[in-house]
Every structure is written in structure tokens, then in C-alpha cells.
Amino acid sequence: MTMNLNRRTMLAGSLALSAGLTLPKMAFAQGTGSKKLLFVLLRGAADGMAMAAPIGDPGFAALREANLGDYESAVRADTMFAIHPAFERVGEAYASGDALFVHATATAYRERSHFDGQNMLETGGASPYAARDGWLNRLVGMIAADSGTEPPRALAIAPTMPLALRGDAPASSYAPSALPQASDAFMERVGLLYEGDPQLGALWERALETQAMAGDSDMRNLRDAEAAGELAASLMNGEGAAQIAMIELGGWDTHANQRGAFARAARQLDTLLGAYRKGVGGDWNDTLVVVATEFGRTASLNGTGGTDHGTGGAALLMGGAVKGGRVLADWPGLAPSQLHEGRDLRPTTALESVLAGALAEHMRLDPARAMAQLFPGRSASPSSGLIGV
């Protein structure tokens, strides 16, 4: 008969046994240590004009005629914007002042390749492939350097490490697995086998730590958005928890029949964010959720009921301290002459400024320095007044 040991206990035990390791102490500088950050990356270019539809703009109806029905009974964010009806829980957070949309925003990227666009959004570099590490990883290093303590625990809730979290600062990755668990004895031997290999040794050490943090889970994958949101919250709760986490959502590249496809993706995001908020519980005031995508989509629907790769889009900030309940936009207008290259929403707010400003205010970092380190080579200044302090 097998002994029914708790996975957390077993792994912590085997960890100590095999390599004589102790878990890093979780000590954080005053003010930063209790702050949580969840970065949600929407891969595939989420349509900002579907998220928060500029129904008050006289040009909108003609551009999106086929999809107007979605907004007939949608929540009005203000006189200009309506929130997509799939964003139920985001809408509630908006109503209670905990959610902020930033519109007509984009990184400095002005071409239309997903891969280069995601590269810039994740590395924070001033051009694609200019930086090799991710801005979220540099944020971990920056917090550690500022506080003079152990770096905050950073975790990708994904089977592989997304570029935004790759770099010199320690970070781990975790996703629920449907594989049979390896035996304690085997894992111990693997630890010994990897002692002579710096790369595999370090990966293995982090894998064990994260497995111990995750504990027992019935989840087998991340496809259930509700469970994924709960998992993210639980991995960021309690002792040894991650302070900074990242999760990715796909399904946003809506080239055809966008109406259903976007609603489905938006429901997933909304469910995840709702479950995460619930799971975070009383720590919501110390939590910032940042939702961003590589670029927006064409202002007009294309020939197949979808939208093609565009430029300006929307981002979303959520959290108890977010100065929400508003859509922040220097609205460029939707008339043909107002569109970027005659086809895309013109970006008027640098996404990098929004990210650097929000993170700095949330994590109590110097905004100018955050901008320079996370998004080097930009002329724009970090935004301010996004988070209440």
C-alpha cells in the first residue's frame, strides 16, 4: 500500500535531503513586501475597440456595424465607452472603482507582426529583439536591489517560461500536470545527477520549490479559467508564495467571425480575473492586475467579419488601490483621416508609460527609474495618478 503523504511535505522533505537546501527566507522591504502583481498577457492582439467600445464616437457605428448589437445593453463606462458584455466581473470592478481601462494605447511598436509586437511588449526593449531579458524579470531584480533583500518570488503560471519573466533574476514556472507524480526516491536521484550541471541544477531546484508551493492540486491543466484564476491567487497567498506572477491567455487573433470568438476569449479573461480577485480576498487592496496585449486591431471589420492586425488598443488595470471607474484616453477619433495609416486606432498613450507608472506607484519605486530600467530608450515619461497610495 502506498502512503498517502501530502505532496507539499514530501517535496519539502526530499528537497532538504537531496541537496541540503533551505528555502529562501521571505523577507521584503517595508512597503513592497506585501504588494502583489499579476501580469496577464493577452497573446494574439486583443481588440481594444471590442473590449471598451467607443460607441460615443460618431465614426464607430459605420466601422463596426455588424457587432453593434453586442453593446445595446452593455454597461456604459461613460458617455463615450461601453464595456463588452462578456466582462461581467470586470464591469463590477469598474463600477466599484477598482478597474481602469487605458484606451488608444500601444507600445512603441508600429509594425503588425504578432511576434515582434509580443517581443517588444515582453522585453520592454525599444525595438524588437533589442533586449534579451523581460521587463518583469528586471522588475524582480530592481525590487531586490532597492530593498537589499532576497528578490521577490516570481512565477509564470505556464508550463514554459514566458519571455517577460526570462532573465538574470530568479523566476519559476508552474502549471498543473496530468502526469503521474515521480517517486520521492527518483526525484532525489535526479537532484544528485544535476549537481554537476548549473543550468539543470538551478531549474530543478526551482521546480521543487514551486511544486512545494503549489501543494496538492486536482487540476490537470489551465484550460478552466475559473480554476486558473483560483490557482493564481493561491500561489500568491501565504508563506513562500509568489509576489509577482504572470499568466497568458490566447484566442485573441480574431481575423474572422470576431463576434463569437471575441466574446469567448473575453469571458475566459473575465472568469479568470473574477476568480483571482475572489481568491486574493483581503489582500485585494495590495494587489495590482495588469492586462495588456501586443497591439490593437483594425478599426474597421474586414471582409470576413473579423479584424486584422492594427495598432492602438486597450489595457486594463485592476486592484483595490487602482484609481478606477474610468477610461483613460486621449481619444484620437475614428474618422478616416484620424486613423493611423487610414486603418488603425491611432495610439495616443504610450503603453510603456502606463506600465512603468502603475508598477512604480504600486511597488513604491521611483517612476523615472522604473521607466528607464524596464522600458529603456523611451522619450515618454511614466504615467502618474493610476494607483492610490
Next chain:
Amino acid sequence: MSTDISAHIALNRFGYGIRSGDRPPDDARRYLLRQMERFDPKPAAIAAREDVSAKPGEILEMLRRLRRERQRSGGDTAMMDMSMGDEAIPSEVRQSYMSAGRFLRTDIALRTNVAIGSDTPFAERMVHFWANHFSVSAQKPGTHYQVGAHEFDAIRPHVFGRFSDMLRAAVLHPAMLLYLDQFQSVGPSSRFMQFRRRRQQGIGGGPQGLNENLAREIFELHTLGVDGGYSQGDVTEFAKALTGWTVSGIGRIDRFAEDKPNGAAFVAPAHEPGARQIMGRTYRDSGSDQALDVIADLARHPSTARFIAAKLARHFAGDEPPASLVAKLEKDFLATGGDLASLTRTLVEAPESWVAGPVKYRQPFEWLVASLRLCGVDDLDFRRISGALDQLGQLPWRAPSPAGYDDLEGSWAGPDALFRRVELAERLARNVRTDTVLEHAERAFPGALSDHTRTWLARAESGHQALGLLLVSPEMMRR
């Protein structure tokens, strides 16, 4: 002391590792070059595959019919986007999706088993390299039956042929036409659209015009590369040249369809009339040939040569391949106009491809195939093969974007990904005969097995444990 590790490099860097019971090759380069002659593009298992080319059309027609029925009864019109998660899915659709998913898993197992049993593993690696270059993903209705066929019919026959032939076959295969939305792209001034306008058919009733997805990805991912010298205007013009190319068996316009290779079709009334200007060249309106003419020029463009050379070098010679190797490959591609046999020979013959020490972290598919070859397991159930690849994070034909799976170490060398390999390794080793693991290890990595690994294999508590450790050893993780 320097040991000859060329056999190790031929087996592992270029191939899928040694097969249980095989001996390492004596002449490493010859061993690789011979595979180009012996490679069978259509082995018996693939030849025996069921013909399912009519399936995508049937599925799309079913969805259209149900959508019309719903429209008539005033329901949701977004039926083309149904997913398995929706409650309201008719059982007919659910059944159809489940059969499609099952068929996809058998194709995944077929691909994997061909690689496991192959005595031309280098050639299989080339197949999978090119299949990833022309990545198609089973996500949209109909594609589940076509992504396997794409690799078997559009990639395999051309791996040692001409790049132009592979390009044409790959981007105009139904799998790609469906995946990148080309099948419903219609010329704005085409006869089809003029007819619709006369009839005043409004929105929501099928294709309304141009979709530039395929045109953009051919430029960016398949030929020139993102900085290859094309503009947004070129994308739109190329998209217009491509209009009319679709898959056979769908919609009312099917009666105008002219059959094209592999189940593709050309519908002349949907084609945008007129000459097109693309990257400074004029392409006269020659119907379906207009797109073919553009594709033929792209296949031999200097940007394409550079892009392909860098990508191929990165796959075999490291994330940061030597510039001299990239230059050799680029020169070869330009000189031969994209002869892939010559390009492959140049890769094998270049000293840069043979540097000692591992240059790449093995991707999950490579690791699983190499592990199963090493264990001599060639009869895993198709569900277990696709399940394992899913858990490892690299299910064939399910790449998250048209760029295919990433080919950089950072994408694969993650803590969780490593943990999964360890979990799977112990499970795999449990059912394998393991009395000679150490000898096995010496044969698998001739001249390259470290003393450290040797020591821990020797100290293992059992043969099964030793084999499990070998499967996750540093030697096995890299190539």
C-alpha cells in the same frame, strides 16, 4: 585527450538519438548524407492513412446549415465559432468535433511513430523542421483532418526537393488556407462581391471581402522575414492576388470551383480582377496563376535566402549560430535557387555544424522521440502519445501561433517543463527491459557520456531507475 564524438553529434544533434539495438555509425557524415537518398517520403504507415480530404468541407457545410437554421429561428448567429465549451452545441456538432479530435490524435501518433521507428532520423528531423516553418494548427473547424495531411503531402515530398515547390504546396494546402482564413477571403471588386451588392445581401451572410492574414504570414514567416522589405501595401496587394484560392466542397460558390492539388480549389468569381503591384513588380491578372507567380518570386528572393539560412542554422548549430555558417547556407540557397538537397548537404558538410559540446536544448518532441527510440518502445497507444506530448508542452500541429514552436532554449528550459520530463521518464522506464543501461548509455552518446552521469547510473538502485535517470540526464536534454 580528444575523443571523436562525430557519431554522437550525427545521432543526437542531427537525428533523434540512437534506436535500441542499433550501433553508432562509423562514418558520421556519410551516415547523414546517405539518409537523404534513403528517405521514404511516404512510408507504408502514412500511405495507409485514411483519405479524409472531404471532411473539412462536410464540417463547414454542416456548420453553415445549422447557422442558417438558427438564423431562421432568430437565434445566435455566431455559430461558426462554436467551441466544445458551449452548452448549446447540437449533438451532431459535438459528435463531429469528437471524431475530428480523435483523428488528429491518430495523426499525431502516426507522425511520432514514424520518427521512432525511422532509420533515416535526420531526414525526419528535416521534415519536422520544415513542418514547423510552415506551421499549421488544428484549432478551427475542419483543420483537424488537414494538419497531418499538410505535413504528409505538402512537406515530406519536398524536404530534399525545391523550396519553391514546398512553399507553394504548403501555403496553398487546405490546412493553411483554413488556418489563416484564406478560404473565405474574397476580392472586394470580384464578380462574387458585385453580385452580392446587386442583391443587396447585407452583413452576417458569409464572406464580405478581403482577409490579409495568409498574405502577411507568407511574407513574414514563410519567405522574406519581418524585415525582408515588404510594406503594408504589399500585404494588401498580395492578399488580393490570393483571392479565389480556397478549399473545395464549401458553400454555394463550390460549383465555380476549379480543383487544385491536395484538396485546394480556385474560385474564379471570388478573385480580385486586375494586375497587382508587389515589391516593385507587376503581376498581370492570370487568375489562379497570379498568386503562384508571386510565390515563385518570393521563393528565390534574397531576403528569403537569408531568412531560411538563419533559421536552419539556428536549429542545428545553436541559438546564436556562427555567422559563417549562415553565410554558407545563404550563398547555397541563392546559388541553387533554393535546392534543399544542396542546402542540407552544405549544412552537414560545414565544420560549424560539428563543434564539440551541446549547442541546443532538446525540444519536448525531440526529447520524447529520442527517449522512446532509446527505450525501444514503438507501440504506445495513440492516446498516450498525444497525452504525453500535450503534457510536455509540444503537441504537433498545435503551436500557439503561425510562427510555429519557438526554437530558442529559453522557451523550453523551464523548471516546470523539466519536472514534467522527470515525471514522464520514470513512468516510461518502468515498463522497459533494463539489464544493460550503462552499455546503452555508452552507445547512445558515444564518446560523450560524462563521468558524473556514468557514476549516478551505476549507483542507481535498479535498472529501471538507471534508465529513468538516463532519460533525464544532461546528455539527453541537450544535443
